[in-house]
Amino acid sequence: xxxxxxxxxxxxxxxxxxxxxLRSGLTLGALGMLGxxxxxxxxMPKLGAGExxxxxxxxTNINFISENTAPTAAIAANLAPFEKLTGIxxxxxxxxxxxxxxxxxxxxxxGDAQYQVIYADPYQVLAPYSKGLADLREFIDKDGYPQIEGxxxxxxxxxxxxxxxxxxxxxxxxxxxDCPTMIWQYRADLFKKYREPMEQDLxxxxxxxxxxxxxxxxxIARWFNxxxxxxxxxxxxxxxQHDSLMCDFSNLLWSxxxxxxxxxxxxxxxxxxxxxxxxxxxxxAVQAAALYDRLLKVAHPASGTWDWDGVGAAxxxxxxxxxxxxxxxxxxxETAMPGKVDYAPLPKGPARTSDHYGGCGIGIxxxxxxxxxxxxxxxxxWATSPExxxxxxxxxxxxxxxxxxxxxxxxxxxxxxxxxxxxxxxLTGPAIRTAWETDNIGLxxxxxxxxxxxxxxxxxxxxxxxxxxxxxxxxxxxxxRIDGIVERGxxx
Amino acid sequence: xxxxxRADPTEPQTKQGPEPAQRRFRLTFPATLMAPGVSLLALLxxxxxxxxxxxxxxxxxxxxxxxxxxxxxxNWTRVLQDVDMWVSWWRTAVYLVGTLGLEMVLGxxxxxxxxxxVRGRGLMLSLVLLPMFVAPVIVGLxxxxxxxxxxxxxxxxxxxxGYEGDxxxxxxxxxxxxxxxxxxxxxxxxxxITLAGLSGVNPSVLEAxxxxxxxxxxxxxxxxxxxxxxxxxxxxxxRAMDAVRYYDIITVTTNGGPAxxxxxxxxxxxxxxxxxxxxxxxxxxxxMMLVVTIFISKGFVAVLxxxx
Numbered sequence: 181x182x183x184x185x186x187x188x189x190x191x192x193x194x195x196x197x198x199x200x201x202l203r204s205g206l207t208l209g210a211l212g213m214l215g216x217x218x219x220x221x222x223x224m225p226k227l228g229a230g231e232x233x234x235x236x237x238x239x240t241n242i243n244f245i246s247e248n249t250a251p252t253a254a255i256a257a258n259l260a261p262f263e264k265l266t267g268i269x270x271x272x273x274x275x276x277x278x279x280x281x282x283x284x285x286x287x288x289x290x291g292d293a294q295y296q297v298i299y300a301d302p303y304q305v306l307a308p309y310s311k312g313l314a315d316l317r318e319f320i321d322k323d324g325y326p327q328i329e330g331x332x333x334x335x336x337x338x339x340x341x342x343x344x345x346x347x348x349x350x351x352x353x354x355x356x357x358d359c360p361t362m363i364w365q366y367r368a369d370l371f372k373k374y375r376e377p378m379e380q381d382l383x384x385x386x387x388x389x390x391x392x393x394x395x396x397x398x399x400i401a402r403w404f405n406x407x408x409x410x411x412x413x414x415x416x417x418x419x420x421q422h423d424s425l426m427c428d429f430s431n432l433l434w435s436x437x438x439x440x441x442x443x444x445x446x447x448x449x450x451x452x453x454x455x456x457x458x459x460x461x462x463x464x465a466v467q468a469a470a471l472y473d474r475l476l477k478v479a480h481p482a483s484g485t486w487d488w489d490g491v492g493a494a495x496x497x498x499x500x501x502x503x504x505x506x507x508x509x510x511x512x513x514e515t516a517m518p519g520k521v522d523y524a525p526l527p528k529g530p531a532r533t534s535d536h537y538g539g540c541g542i543g544i545x546x547x548x549x550x551x552x553x554x555x556x557x558x559x560x561x562w563a564t565s566p567e568x569x570x571x572x573x574x575x576x577x578x579x580x581x582x583x584x585x586x587x588x589x590x591x592x593x594x595x596x597x598x599x600x601x602x603x604x605x606x607l608t609g610p611a612i613r614t615a616w617e618t619d620n621i622g623l624x625x626x627x628x629x630x631x632x633x634x635x636x637x638x639x640x641x642x643x644x645x646x647x648x649x650x651x652x653x654x655x656x657x658x659x660x661r662i663d664g665i666v667e668r669g670x671x672x
Numbered sequence: 673x674x675x676x677x678r679a680d681p682t683e684p685q686t687k688q689g690p691e692p693a694q695r696r697f698r699l700t701f702p703a704t705l706m707a708p709g710v711s712l713l714a715l716l717x718x719x720x721x722x723x724x725x726x727x728x729x730x731x732x733x734x735x736x737x738x739x740x741x742x743x744x745x746x747n748w749t750r751v752l753q754d755v756d757m758w759v760s761w762w763r764t765a766v767y768l769v770g771t772l773g774l775e776m777v778l779g780x781x782x783x784x785x786x787x788x789x790v791r792g793r794g795l796m797l798s799l800v801l802l803p804m805f806v807a808p809v810i811v812g813l814x815x816x817x818x819x820x821x822x823x824x825x826x827x828x829x830x831x832x833x834g835y836e837g838d839x840x841x842x843x844x845x846x847x848x849x850x851x852x853x854x855x856x857x858x859x860x861x862x863x864x865i866t867l868a869g870l871s872g873v874n875p876s877v878l879e880a881x882x883x884x885x886x887x888x889x890x891x892x893x894x895x896x897x898x899x900x901x902x903x904x905x906x907x908x909x910x911r912a913m914d915a916v917r918y919y920d921i922i923t924v925t926t927n928g929g930p931a932x933x934x935x936x937x938x939x940x941x942x943x944x945x946x947x948x949x950x951x952x953x954x955x956x957x958x959x960m961m962l963v964v965t966i967f968i969s970k971g972f973v974a975v976l977x978x979x980x
Contacts, residue, residue, distance in 0.1 A: 282946045289734035308949070312735050421929025482821035484841035484930050497822050632948045639932055646843055646931035672735040 222551040227324045234326055237555035238267030244559065245283060245295040247540070248274040250508050251358045252299070254575035255563055262562050268555045270297075281305060281631075288312035293547035296556040300354040300543040302343050307451050308628040308672055314544040315351040316344075319557040326558065328355075329565050334584045338621050341449040343541035343583075346626060349450060354541025355564040356583035358508075362431055362536040362622070363611045364388045364397075365495060365513065366502035368522035370410055378403050388502070388524040390533040390614060394432055394471055397502075397527045402478050404501045413480040416491045416500035421642040424487035426624070426634050427536050429641055431504055432472050434622045435529030438465035440633070440662070441625055448623020453670070455627045458662040460655045468529065469644065469651035476645045484645055495521065506538065507608040507615075511579050514604035523611040525620065534622040535615030539583065566590075573603045581605050581612065588613070628670035636661035724955050732951035740952075747956040756932075757940065757957070763847070764936040768915045770851040771858070775911060778855065779862025780904070784892075786863065787870045797867070804860040812924030815853040816840070819925075843933035846926050850934055853921050858911060865907040869900035902976060909972040916965050937961055 227236050246252040256272045263269060273295065275283065281304045287294050288309055300306045300313060319325045320332065332340060332352070339356040346353060366388050371378075378386045378400065386392075386400050397415070404414030418424035433439065441447055441455040459465065476483060480500050483491070492509040494500050496516035504526055513521040526535050542563060544556040562568060569582035570590065587593055588609070596603035597610060614620060627633070640658040643649050649657060699707065728747050730740035751757055786797060803811070818826045819839040827839055840846045873896055881891045897904075919938040922928065928935035928943070941961065945954035 278947060285734055285949055289738055291737045309735065420927075421931065422927060480821075481836070482838045482841060485821070485838055485926075494822055499822055629948075632950075635943065635947065639929075642929050643931040646933075648931055671731055671733050671741070 224550050224554055233324065234266050234558065236324065237551050237558060240267075240551045240555040241269045241271065242296045242552050242555050242559060243271045243273060243294060244297040244299075244542075245273045245275065245280055245287075246299040246542075247277045247280050247301070249299075249358055249360075249540075249580065250511075251572050251580035253577045254572040254579055255568070257575060257577035258571060262559065265562070266555070266558050268558060270559055277301060277304065284312075285309065288545065288547065291547060293545035293549075293552070296545055296548040296552045297559050298543050298545055299357070299540055300343075301540045302346075302354075302451070302626050303624060303630040303634070306343075306346050306353055306541070306543070307626045307630060308670065310346040310351075310353055311672060312546050313353040314546045314548070314553070315353065316355065316543065316557070316560070317350075317352055319554075319561075320352065325554070326561055328561060329567075330584065330586050334566070334586050335564075336583060336585060336616060338449065338537070338616060338618060338623075339539050339583050342537060342621075342623055342626070343539045344543075345449075346451045347453060354543035355560055357540055357542045357564055358580045359537070359539035359583050359612075359616075360506040360508045360580070361538065361612050361615045362427065362504050362526060363507045363608060363615055364502065364524040364526050365505050365507075365509065365521055366524070367411070367495075367517075367520055369520045370404070370408060370501050371522075374403075374408060377407070381407075388522070388527075390525040390528055390620075392527040394435060394475075394527045394529055398471065398475050398478065400502070401475065405478055408501065410498065411501045412499050414478065414501050415475065416480040416486060416494045416503045417476060417483040418486050418488050418491045418503075418505070419476055419479070419483045419642070419645055420485050420487045420490065421638055422487045423634055423638065425638040425641050427488075427538065428504060429468070429472050429637070430536050430622055430624060431526050431534055432468040432529060433465055434534035435527070435532055436464045436468035436471075437529070437531030438462050438468050440637075441627075444625065445623060447625050447627070449626075451626025453628060455625055455666060458659045458666070460659045460662070464531070465655050466652050469641075469655055472641070473644055473651055484642075507612050508580050508605060510608045511604040514607065519599060523608045525611050525614045533614075533620050535612075535620055536622040536624070537616070573605065579603075579605050581608070627666075628672065629665050629668075632665045633662045636665065724958060727952055727955035728959055730952050732949075732955075734949065743952065747952045750953060751956040751960060757937075759932070760935055760937045760940045763932075763934065764916060764938075766847065767851060767854075767918070767934075767936055768912060770847075771854045771915050771918075772908065772911055774851070774855045775859045775862050776904070776908065778859045779907070780866050782859065782863040783866035783870060786867055797864075800863055801860045803857045804864075806857065808857065808918075808920035809924055811853055811857045812921040815849065815921065816925045819849055840926055841930055843931055846930055846933050850922050850925055853925070854915070854918065857921075858914075862907050862911065865903060865910075866900065869903035870896065872903075873899045905972055905976050909969060912968050912972070913965055916968065917961060 222240065225236055227233065252272065252274060256274070259270055259272075273283075280299060281301070284295065284298055284305055285308075298305065298313065306313065320328060328334070335344075335356050336359070339359055340352075341349070343356045344352050344354045371386065371388065375386060382396070382399050382403060384396055386396070386403075401414030404411060408414075418428045434444070439459055441457070441459055444459075447455055480494060482494070486494065488506055488509070491500075491503045492505055492512065495503055495505070496513055507523065510521070510523065525533050527533065542560050544553060544560060548556055564583065566582070566584050566586050569584055569587045570593070572579055573582065573587075573593065582588060582593075593603065593606055594609075595601075596606040599607070601607060624630070625633070636658055640649070640654050640661070644651060644654040726740060729742060729744060731743050733739040733741065782800060786793060786800065789796060806814075818824045821827045821838045821841075824839075830839070837845060839849050877895055877899070878891065881895045886894065917938050918936070919942060922934050922936060922939055923942070926934045928939045937957065938961070941954055941957045944950050944957060
């Protein structure tokens with residue numbers, strides 16, 4: 181524009197100053213952005229002689245992306261001790277799991293690491309994106325970093341493998357952070373009240389436990405439907421067309437001796453890239469599906485719209501007498517119905533009792549470089565330490581249950597397994613200890629294409645429940661779909 | 673800025689001006705001002721569009737930066753042979769017809785009623801328009817709570833009337849529920865557009881019809897509707913294009929279930945892209961949706977043009 185004016189016009193100086201101002205602003209902005217980038221790319225500081233390893237990364241900011249789970253709520257409410265210990269500031273981003281998976285995938289694709297600490301769901305993050313996570317052995321037992329209190333052996337072994345490793349027993353991509361496990365949750369007051377008439381009518385002791393069978397569970401549910409006024413229905417199931425439906429059905433599948441793929445337990449512990457042919461066409465799987473279908477016919481009619489939250493709310497609202505659900509709902513149950521809900525391992529099938537494990541770990545983005553990488557390790561180490569896990573158990577903001585044996589051995593924690601208790605999630609202690617035994621733990625396949633397989637499973641089951649397909653046709657349909665998904669393979 | 677693109681003003685110019693060939697490359701002053709914005713918009717639209725097309729012929733890798741492996745027509749063959757995809761198109765069509773049909777009938781009806789109201793029309797119009805200003809995701813959440821069988825008001829009311837099932841748990845009832853939620857939110861838009869059309873009907877024509885002895889229904893049929901057909905088609909077009917890509921309410925309430933009963937194409941697209949991270953196949957689905965939307969809009973535009 182200035183070319184249109186003749187040199188020396190009174191306004192030319194103003195134009196120049198505006199332009200200069202604009203340039204200055206842009207330059208300052210660019211410098212600011214570069215400065216911000218520099219914050220993330222500070223080099224790894226060297227540890228001075230006698231310096232506290234926990235203070236090595238003082239002044240660093242890191243981001244932790246997590247599913248909105250109970251342990252993260254507890255940690256978010258109590259970050260001050262970590263910041264005081266390390267001088268590191270932690271920003272926590274809490275998301276619903278599917279939103280978390282999207283952000284993590286796109287963050288990894290960017291080649292940058294906006295989120296340095298990642299809640300690594302074994303099936304949706306660890307298996308598909310293990311290459312995007314750092315092998316934590318670069319910190320474990322290495323000089324310059326604080327070591328894991330009690331060592332890796334302090335973590336419950338099945339959980340360390342299931343939540344922390346993929347395909348190879350060597351690399352550790354995540355440390356076990358939470359451990360929700362499906363157990364039998366029931367109205368102890370109603371079982372106590374109706375035990376005798378129920379036993380007379382049904383011909384067996386209805387007391388919940390691993391010695392009950394799924395057929396007996398079905399009979400108990402029907403009995404409550406017909407005889408108890410306190411609840412609308414005997415059982416509720418998390419049978420919404422959702423991940424929860426697969427979780428719910430899997431308990432029956434495994435207890436009947438069926439599985440999604442061959443070597444299911446091994447595949448659940450460590451995982452593989454290519455799981456081979458789907459095994460859902462087996463007689464055991466069809467029998468499990470048939471019983472699940474029957475169970476849904478006597479369950480609360482809203483079961484088809486409930487995920488784990490829905491069925492948990494229904495139990496607390498007095499709609500149902502029992503349900504299989506994640507053990508971390510115990511604290512909410514105790515708040516809503518103090519002393520009325522008790523816990524047991526899930527019923528057994530012809531093969532075994534099986535309790536679905538859904539724990540996750542936390543790991544570090546492999547793209548994180550320099551000081552933030554080290555700072556991320558300090559946080560992962562701290563957040564999974566026995567002290568923090570005990571503190572989480574006591575937290576009013578959340579909780580969860582520990583992933584370390586030393587915490588379960590703690591006298592205060594052991595005492596809390598009986599009422600009255602200040603750690604209500606520990607009321608599930610005896611049930612989950614049984615559930616986590618190697619022969620009882622239920623592990624879904626840890627494969628990179630699990631999300632697509634999971635969707636095929638819960639969609640097929642949803643159609644079965646809606647009466648569109650019988651159990652055999654459902655299992656056959658799901659098998660064909662999963663084989664197609666596995667055949668297409670996975671590229672990360 | 674425009675002068676910078678012109679020939680050097682210090683050079684002598686003929687009275688006839690520059691040659692025609694030179695004139696073609698000149699930008700007018702307003703065009704020059706708009707050029708950066710228009711170029712940016714073009715880049716923002718064209719680059720993603722071309723990328724989407726390329727992705728639809730590729731397998732997309734995310735780790736270590738975006739990489740595209742050429743797979744030829746694989747994704748397109750798959751999308752055309754995928755039976756589930758066609759079933760989703762059928763459900764989308766049901767959703768489209770259900771929402772549009774009800775919204776048009778109710779919207780026009782409400783507009784006709786409001787048009788006759790003289791006192792308090794502004795207040796009534798405000799009340800009628802309120803649902804339109806609620807975010808669709810909130811409409812979904814409200815719907816979910818109201819139909820919850822444990823504490824939902826609608827479930828309770830229906831149970832009193834003898835309905836024993838769960839609203840979002842049955843295939844037919846779930847689809848009906850999500851259609852009705854959409855209708856609740858967007859009928860006011862149709863009503864507002866129709867009301868604007870009714871205000872534009874020539875009063876002298878209405879007066880003439882009245883003098884000729886035409887009754888209310890006859891006037892509506894032979895005078896009013898022909899006058900507002902164009903504007904109704906525009907309303908229809910806007911909602912039709914919206915309904916094809918509608919996502920929010922369904923994902924919040926049923927997420928495509930039960931038994932895939934509400935899994936429309938947008939839900940399947942989201943699932944493919946952001947749950948399975950199969951971006952190549954998702955790109956093919958997205959482009960298919962684009963083609964369908966273009967066909968629908970072309971159809972409406974053709975009808976509009978025929979109506980003059």
